[in-house]
Amino acid sequence: MxxxxxxxxxxxxxxxxxxxxxxxxxxxxxxxxxxxxxxxxxxxxxxxxxxxxxxxxxxxxxxxxxxxxxxxxxxxxxxxxxxxxxxxxxxxxxxxxxxxxxxxxxxxxxxxxxxxxxxxxxxxxxxxxxxxxxxxxxxxxxxxxxxxxxxxxxxxxxxxxxxxxxxxxxxxxxxxxxxxxxxxxxxxxxxxxxxxxxxxxxxxxxxxxxxxxxxxxxxxxxxxxxxxxxxxxxxxxxxxxxxxxxxxxxxxxxxxxxxxxxxxxxxxxxxxxxxxxxxxxxxxETKWHGRFELLSSDPVVIFDGAHNPDGIRQAAASICQCFGGGKVALLVGVMADKEYGLYPSILGQYVSRAFTVKPDNPRALESSVLAREFTRAGIEAQSFTDFGEGVRAAYSYAKESGLPLIALGSLYMYSEFCEELGKIGVQ
Missing domain, CATH: 3.40.1190.10 (Mur-like, catalytic domain)
Structure with missing residues (x-):
């Protein structure tokens, strides 16, 4: 060994x-x-x-x-x-x-x-x-x-x-x-x-x-x-x-x-x-991963580790600044001990459709629970038990609708998210 x-x-x-x-x-x-x-x-x-x-x-x-x-x-x-x-x-x-x-x-x-x-x-x-x-x-x-x-x-x-x-x-x-x-x-x-x-x-x-x-x-x-x-x-x-x-x-x-x-x-x-x-x-020359990081340009795919109230508010401000207040496709996965109800309440005005996933972590929140929060706020949401399936669905929706895909939540899902993007040919 x-x-x-x-x-x-x-x-x-x-x-x-x-x-x-x-x-x-x-x-x-x-x-x-x-x-x-x-x-x-x-x-x-x-x-x-x-x-x-x-x-x-x-x-x-x-x-x-x-x-x-x-x-x-x-x-x-x-x-x-x-x-x-x-x-x-x-x-x-x-x-x-x-x-x-x-x-x-x-x-x-x-x-x-x-x-x-x-x-x-x-x-x-x-x-x-x-x-x-x-x-x-x-x-x-x-x-x-x-x-x-x-x-x-x-x-x-x-x-x-x-x-x-x-x-x-x-x-x-x-x-x-x-x-x-x-x-x-x-x-x-x-x-x-x-x-x-x-x-x-x-x-x-x-x-x-x-x-x-x-x-x-x-x-x-x-x-x-x-x-x-x-x-x-x-x-x-x-x-x-x-x-x-x-x-x-x-x-x-x-x-x-x-x-x-x-x-x-x-x-x-x-x-x-x-x-x-x-x-x-x-x-x-500065490079840093996982902080409103541009991973693809066509369609635009961005990952941001916004997982607390201040981070979610900053993500909302960045979405507004970068995309003129327009709609985005949102993929979210978060830990169960976070204030996950803030995602729809703070980001809702920018979200065309939400795709919820469960990061590979014992503390992660079930995707169905997170999806319900968006649904209650009047936002169309789909939950996925398979992380890769959720990424593919969100990416396909963003590409077909011409919207940016914003992936938010736990930094623990960054590596898996990038890996799934690679599988569908996003470099």
Whole structure:
């Protein structure tokens, strides 16, 4: 058996341990590895939405500036190695195995065995130490204070992209509750950036920064002087930086770009050399999957991982912006613990017909339940027990009617959705 196969089998075993909040296990695991998280300059990123796009843009900018950049993100969209990137390129299974050969024995020596995400987090920190990354961008998995990524003692910069309602069963029922968890990544004396606009979250983060003597900066979104977004990308003019273009689409990318450019200013103060030309080049080269991503042009097929209230509202705004408020075909699959009734209530005015599917995940909502929500709202809907059949039906309808196909919901269905598109010849 190939060694990387053994690595994948071990991760399946670790996954059965479920998800556990708390830092006890990851702290012990990192200690057994020699605390690699404290040997690389870390940019730690929390937030309800925008973490992935923010990290992708910033990593491309830093690479264009000449740095060796590591990135750790979740969830993995196409396979476990998709969570790990060096200079914006996904690592191979052999590289993952090279790191896991030390991580697995350390994990198995522990009385309280770590979860899959804790193992992957430790592997990321160990990987970035081994390849001598100049800087690494680490995304929180959920929350902040008890997320397993939060073992960094002195980050180069902490970033909270925004705060909105999501994971309420774990993080609390209000924005203030959730903000307290996000603010847990703020460290003593280290700079922090808040990129959101919610005032309740701002108050919580301000107090946390004051208590930690951490310099707090807030993105001034009024510095965005002009914007243009469509299915070919997003252009922004940001005061102090001029115009920039990103291939990523979706109205929310305008906010993400402002956050990234503000972060660049803070990183320059911390001694990083980031030329203006590297900023423009890095943004223009940015690629990121699953966030209002254009997968086909004829017919237009877009996938967006809108799975919480703020994400669904942003998806609606993007549909309106890109397609002039016209109708679209909608394919949706979501986890049962999400506010799935918001899909028809927020998106209903744009939906010609909805096709509901069940992602391949034990927490997924039955497609028939989701279809009923659309039907109750007066929207024609079809549910499918076979995921591939649902994708084919939605695609055929979009092609025959000349409408864009928008696939929304769980990022866990991204890989399967792309695979089904490939089967019907969409490249």
């Amino acid at each position: 190939e060694r990387y196969v053994q690595t994948l089998e071990y991760l399946k075993t670790a996954a059965k341990r479920g998800s556990k909040l708390g830092l006890e296990r990851i702290t012990e695991l990192c200690r057994l590895l020699g605390d690699p998280q404290n040997e690389t300059k870390i940019i730690h990123v929390a937030g309800t939405n925008g973490k992935g796009s923010f990290s992708a843009m910033l990593s491309h900018i830093l690479r264009a500036s000449g740095y060796v950049v590591g990135t750790f993100s979740s969830p993995a969209l196409t396979g476990v190695t998709d969570s790990f990137r060096i200079n914006c390129r996904e690592i191979s299974l052999n590289v993952l195995d090279w790191v896991m050969c030390d991580v697995i024995p350390a994990a198995e020596s522990m009385d309280d065995k770590p979860t899959e995400f804790e193992v992957l987090t430790a592997a990321a920190y160990e990987l970035f130490r081994r390849v001598d990354c100049n800087v690494a961008i680490i995304e929180c998995g959920m929350g902040g204070d008890t997320d397993s990524t939060n073992v960094v003692e002195s980050p180069l910069l902490s970033v909270i992209t925004n705060v909105a309602l999501d994971h309420t069963a774990f993080l609390g029922e209000t924005v203030r509750d959730i903000a307290r968890h996000k603010a847990g990544i703020i460290k003593e004396g280290r700079p922090v950036l808040y990129g959101g606009t919610d005032l309740d979250a701002f108050e919580v983060i301000t107090v946390a920064a004051f208590e930690k003597n951490a310099p707090l900066s807030v993105t001034d979104h009024f510095r965005t002087l002009g914007t243009s977004t469509g299915i070919n990308g997003t252009e922004v003019e940001f005061d102090g930086f001029g115009k920039a273009r990103v291939p990523l689409i979706g109205t929310y990318q305008i906010y993400n770009i402002a956050n990234v450019l503000t972060a660049v200013e803070l990183l320059r103060r911390e001694g990083l050399d980031i030329p203006d030309e590297a900023i423009r080049r890095g943004l223009s």
